[in-house]
Amino acid sequence: MQTKDFFKHAKLAGSIALASxxxxxxxxxxxxxxxxxxxxxxxxxxxxxxxxxxxxxxxxSWGNAGIGISNFPLLGVSARVDFEGLTNDVSGPVYHLDFPITEAPETHDELGVFSFARAGDGDVWFGEWSENGDTAVNGTTYNGRQVYYHGDNADSDVITNNLLGTQVNYNVIGINKFAENGVMEGTFTADFGALELTGYVQNVASGIKMNIGTATIGLNTAAISGNAAVFSISGVDVATGGVVNGHFFNNQDALAGIADFGAGSDYNTAFGGQAQ
Structure with missing residues (x-):
């Protein structure tokens, strides 16, 4: 069953029993x-x-990293589908599902535009969603755009993997208005001595680049945090002070996160990758 067909079926078959x-x-x-x-x-x-x-x-299937959409019949964002199931019939590394919401009010058969990717080999995902992607609705694109990450086997610290005092490089990709800009690529370096993460992702052809600045690695949390991300276009900084929120997964084999420049910002970027 196609993912879009499933949602249509859910609209017709929705009931209190389903909600329960x-x-x-x-x-x-x-x-x-x-x-x-x-x-x-x-x-x-x-x-x-x-x-x-x-x-x-x-x-x-349930029990995996998932995503909910506010116009899902009956349940809204409390009904979440797994990212793994959304990869059926589309190919990566960035999976793209194009169901733009083009009507007002929406028909509930339209679920928006999804661009997402897996970080590493586990159930860790990151990406962006918007109502309409690069399909213009009332003259605008990427309406309601949000970026996100979510995954299983989140690390609780960076002590138990014996990486303290070492540096680990991660092959990272970024997602920012994917239909227009394509895949961003780069390298992040985790310094497990200084407990800092640095690096950037870029798409040379599109001229876009997102540098996370110097983010902090939580010794006892494995969380990634910062407030100095910079987004540039053709070498010119267009947004600064982006808030970095991320995490390490699977014994620091993978990382994922977002750089947030403000609600609905064109520069918000999701990122994720795996240790080299």
């Missing part, structure tokens, strides 16, 4: 070590939230 089963599923899958977040919703538009998946129909 999804909420019960959600209660059963919260125990794993998860980490993730999304940039703020944009007022006046549909929106997404990431979390543990609880929709077990069609190509989807």
């Amino acid at each position: 089963s999804l909420l019960m599923a959600g209660a059963q899958v919260q125990a794993a070590p998860w980490a993730g977040t999304q940039s703020a919703a944009v007022s006046g538009y549909e929106y997404i939230q990431v979390g543990v998946s609880n929709v077990p129909f069609g190509p989807h």
Whole structure:
């Protein structure tokens, strides 16, 4: 069953029984070590939230990293489909699903435009969502755009993997208005002595670059945080002071996060990658 067909079916078959089963599923899958977040919703538009998946129909399964959309029938963002199931019939490294919301009010058959990727080999995902991607609606594109990351097996510290005092490089990709800008690529360096993460991703052809500045690695949390990300276009800084929020996963084998320049900003960028 195609992912879009599943959502259409869910609209027709939605009921209190379905709602109950999804909420019960959600209660059963919260125990794993998860980490993730999304940039703020944009007022006046549909929106997404990431979390543990609880929709077990069609190509989807519960208990994995997932995403919910506010115009999902009956349940909104509390119904979350897993990213793994969304990869059916599309290819990576950036998976792109194009169901633009073009009507006002929306038909509920339209779910928005998704561009997302996996960080490493586990259930760790990052990407962007908007109502319409690069399809112009009332003269504007990327309406309600949000970036996000979410994954399982989030590390609780950076001590147990014996990396203290070492430096590890990560092959990282970034996602920023993917349909227009393509894949951003780069290298992040984690200095587990200084507990700092530095690096950038860029797309040379598009002229865009996002540098995370110097972010802090949490010794006892494995979280990544900072407030000095910079976005540039053709060598000119167009946004500064971006807030970096991320995490290490799978014993520091992978990382994922977002650089947030403000709700709905064109410069908000999701990133993720794996140790070299």
